[in-house]
Amino acid sequence: MISQLSWKIGGQQGEGVESTDRIFSTALNRLGYYLYGYRHFSSRIKGGHTNNKIRISTKPMRAISDDLDILVAFDQETIDLNAYELRTGGVVVADAKFNPTLPEGIDARLFPVPITSIAEDLGTSLMKNMVASGASWALLGLPLEVFNKAVEEEFGRKGPAIVEKNVEAVKRGADFVLELAGGPLEDFRLEEADGKQKLFTIGNENIGLGCVAAGARLMAAYPITPASEIMEYLIKKLPKFGGTVVQTEDEIAAVTMAIGANYAGVRTLTASAGPGLALMMEAIGLAGMTETPLVIVDTQRGGPSTGLPTKQEQSDLNAMVYGTHGEIPKVVIAPASIEDCFYDTIEAFNVAEQYQVPVIIMTDLQLSLGKQSCEALDYDQIKIERGKLVKDAPPLEDNKLFKRYEFTEDGISPRVLPGEKYGLHHVTGVEHDQEGRPSENSVNRLKMMDKRLNKLNNLYIRDGLRIDAPHETPDLLIVGMGSTGGTIDEARLRLEKDGLSTNHITVRQIHPFPTEQLTPYLEKAKQVLVIENNATAQLASQIKMHAGYGEKIRNLLKYDGNPFLPSDVYKACKELN
Amino acid sequence: MATFKDFRNNVKPNWCPGCGDFSIQAAIQRAAANVGLEPESLAVISGIGCSGRISGYINAYGLHGIHGRALPIAQGVKLANRELTVIASGGDGDGFAIGMGHTVHAIRRNLDITYIVMDNQIYGLTKGQTSPRSAEGFKTKSTPEGSIESTLSPLEIAMSAGATFVAQSFSSDLKQLTSLIEAGLNHKGFSLINVFSPCVTFNKVNTYDWFKENIVNLEQFPDYDSSNRVAAMNKIMETNGLLTGLIYQNKERKPYEELVSGFRPEGLANQDIQLSREDFEKLVAEFK
Known part of the structure; x- marks a missing residue:
């Protein structure tokens, strides 16, 4: 047997x-x-x-x-x-x-x-x-x-x-x-x-289910591999809850429509892959500047340009972290399992509203499309947190506007939705004052930039790092993201049999980078191997830039369009030791 | 009941003295009051350019977005809360150059939005370059020998894209403009109102006097039937697009919101979003 x-x-x-x-x-x-x-x-x-x-x-x-x-x-x-x-x-x-x-x-x-x-x-x-x-x-x-x-x-x-x-x-x-x-x-x-x-599903459908559970009621999207299943799932489900999916003329329309709908108070997402994400960049800046919640899913596939549109890759990390001109706060969350696809989607909507920022959910083709068994999903873990959303705001003195961008201790301002009687304010991508009026005043500019950029200082999502560290000082710390976790763990079993001790950390909060949480593990490992499906070691670069330890870090990169096999990981680890 | 004064705020527009956009702002404020809106029930979504600033000059909810994208943002707002009245606005560069793709598809989609284009046939805020609306031969900083591209006809494009409401006006004719905006606000579906709004600084050809001499008011044709699509297209072509009034209205076609399956009359933003355990279990069971 x-x-x-x-x-x-x-x-x-x-x-x-x-x-x-x-x-x-x-x-x-x-x-x-x-x-x-x-x-x-x-x-x-x-x-x-x-x-x-x-x-x-x-x-x-x-x-x-x-x-x-x-x-x-x-x-x-x-x-x-x-x-x-x-x-x-x-x-x-x-x-x-x-x-x-x-x-x-x-x-x-x-x-x-x-x-x-x-x-x-x-x-x-x-x-x-x-x-x-x-x-x-x-x-x-x-x-x-x-x-x-x-x-x-x-x-x-x-x-x-x-x-x-x-x-x-x-x-x-x-x-x-x-x-x-x-x-x-x-x-x-x-x-x-x-x-x-068991539940038997794909990451994209679990993201779709996560959207419904999170209370998302609108989606605006343009078809693309390997993201389309999300819109196909939601167009079947959302009408039952009063919502809908709009297939737009392009990804720019998709993301700006989502921004408009979020501004008006409905949790709305768009989903795409690299080419679509590239088109969304200017609008992501608008969401950041106007502090409008926004959720975008990027199901990564082989790039650049049309690249390998039906193949595995994890090469949009830099685009997600750095994309858009100027400087805005932004969150990038990378689900690392089929279950994460569900729970992280709910968290993405919460984070977007609590911090009033764009949140990108990063998956890869294998996680989005690989059909697999999924543990039971827990209804009781569905929590909807809308942050500083104000309903029935009190009247304002002297016909003043609502301070939508009020300076507060945590940098997050109260938010009202259009339709609110005493909530009138202006929203603009131009630098603005606390009421949203355009302002070029340099003192205001500095305060507003700092307010926005410091909002995420304390953000650490659920399992921002997924840590499997049975060894105090392992021979090797393996770091990965996205769909590679199972492959790494299977290789580790073989390595343990060979007497090589390994810890495994999956980075799930890609941005802002969880430097403080990761550092102790980097410190204690004799060597670190960062595994990713791209050619330029984008995750490893984040680690080196934020935490250092460049002398310990080695890369295992695969960008031929195929996911890693356990033997790829096993061999790379053996070669290091 | 709000009056037009309730739609005014204390912000001084940064438009040049004499700019056509001032009257468009006034016409929007008057029309909003005339159709019985309250400031909090109106959202003005604008693009980028001189005209794009308009959302900051009207006392209502306003969003000044990115260049060319006023329409998708406005459609998102309307989908999220159909109880709001949504006006989208911007210039001819915003709507007919960088945002042309969205304009055509917003027309096809036919959400209940009023789109007011402040058409000055030139790029003003960037200090005088050609626009898709500039006449052939028009000399600008970017076309020193005169524009060699054909002039875009937004009215013909709107008609061929299946528009349900097409109107055009002139910023000097405040009375006509106000009544057309009212008609647009009352129209159930997407309304395009293109407004000639002379740029007194950079466009020395299409001036107030030039428009007065060249435009034809549809009132001159008592037999004109604005529900006739062929007649509308003919009239646009006959006048080379230099006509004002309600050119076409289709009152039969339902707006997008009424055609979306399961879409409720109340604003989606005001609905409870908590998923029941029972619905959750049903959805999960589909994955077995």
Whole structure:
């Protein structure tokens, strides 16, 4: 019995790769397995190789595996491109239609199954996905009735005839492969899972759910990979709560519309990736200058320019931290798990309103799109904090304006919403006085700049650093961000077995940088390895600039479009020691 | 009931003496009072340029944003609180150059906003460069040999983008301008009011006298039907865009707010945002 395995399905884009993966993993989720998915796809709709890989495990496992146990191939290209990943004794289930062959030197078992012809016999080649997933399921020796239940749910609304056909397709795929293999593969038999169905979702949907929970009721956005799922989720949900999503003409309209809506009192977000974030920069400055709350999600992908639009990267950090002209207070929060995507979104809206600043939620493609198991989300942790929002302000003397930008001890001023009887004030991106009137007075200018820039002095978000530090003075401190945490932890297990002690810190509050909290860990580590998906070591630069310790810091960088594998991290750590 | 004086504040505009923008400011204040608004129920959202300062000169809620983006900001305000009356305003550079993309799409979207463009056919605040509204051959600091680009017709563009309210006026005609702004405020949907507002400092061609000689008031055509889209387009072309009055109004099309599924008549900003445990559980269950 084994506790985890990796399965991959590949073919031409638009050929049913996504749906095969969906049905197969939904059924596994029902049995209580922990799942972690990775989508390899291209910026086109039909054609071109695409594949989805899932890690299946009886314990939480948040990394793509180094190797592959089962490859399901709709075409020869899938085998040629992915067979090198197969472990010795791995399995390939391939459509017999193209007379599949294994590349030379690959030690794996090949099971040609007439996937297309079984589907066509049943009426449509569209059912290839059912034949392929049924065959995979059967090889693992998993209970067919659970799979059929998943099929029933997928197709139930299309009527019993369709369900029956699909169930039949699954059965024929399963029967054929079992005959060929002489029964389920004993060496691939998974230990039983805990039977508790997990949440199974992607980061973008958890961000969407976080928005609804946070009370966000409007979103303005322009479609872009890999952010669009957030708007697609919210356009389905927000109308039920009186809100909506506006698909704008561009990202400049999206962010400025969000600023207008936040100014008028509705928690509103926009979401994009690097190219859209670049277009938003001037407006982010407006939000900072006018102290208007704003939440932006940047789902990072490969840059620069159009770059690698469907691939993993973490290279917008500098743009998020430094982007916009002039100097404003700004917060950058980086969720580091699927659960964080939910909780951090709520916190982002709270921070935006409490400090009256723009907040950027930084994810990366793997965290945004990789479908994975998610721990139960806790309703009781949803707290809405709106900061110094004033309702029913008292009348003002002598027709004066409301001091929207009043100098206060913490630099945060009371805020009223348009519509408030005694709240009239002006808002402008021009430097202004306490009532919001344009002012070039140099004394006022200094006070206003200091007021804004000091607002975040004491900000430290929930788990601003996520610290896993079992060792007082570790051989190595590994620092990462975003989706890389699970990969790092998996490598650490191997390193510990080799006798190398490691601590792991995930930086979740990217800006303002939590220097004070991080310093003691840097101090005590013999060496520090900063791991990030970019070419210029942007996170490491932040650490060196704010905390120092440059002499101890080494980099592991990956910018080929692929997420880190545990073996990448393991090797880099071994080389250091 | 508020009077036009309630929409005045004590801020002295930084416009040049004689600037057309003064009358537009006065017309907005009068129209706001005439349609029964209170200062706190009005939000004026403006862009950047001489005209963009207008949101600071009206006693109401005002937001002076960034260049070219008054309209998306204004649409955000309206979506967040449809109980507010929202006026967006700016110059011809703001609306028809840097912000043209937003103008066309705001027209298509048709939220209930009144957009007043203070059109002086030149860039004033940057001290005299050409605008998309400048005539061909117009000499400016950036076109010393005269503009070689064609003049943009915002009225034709608005019509082809599906505008539901298109009007044009002249800042000297305070009476007509006020009544057109009132009509725009009363219109359910997006209203574009382009106003010729002479720049006395940098535009020595399109002067008050020039407009008086060249513009045609639609009142001269008693049979003109402002609900006829073809007639409107023809009239704009016949007059080379130099006409004033209510050019087109479509009272049938519903504004965006009324077409959004689930959108309630009360301002969204005033609704309770706490998610119930029951709704939360339902949403989470979809991830199983």
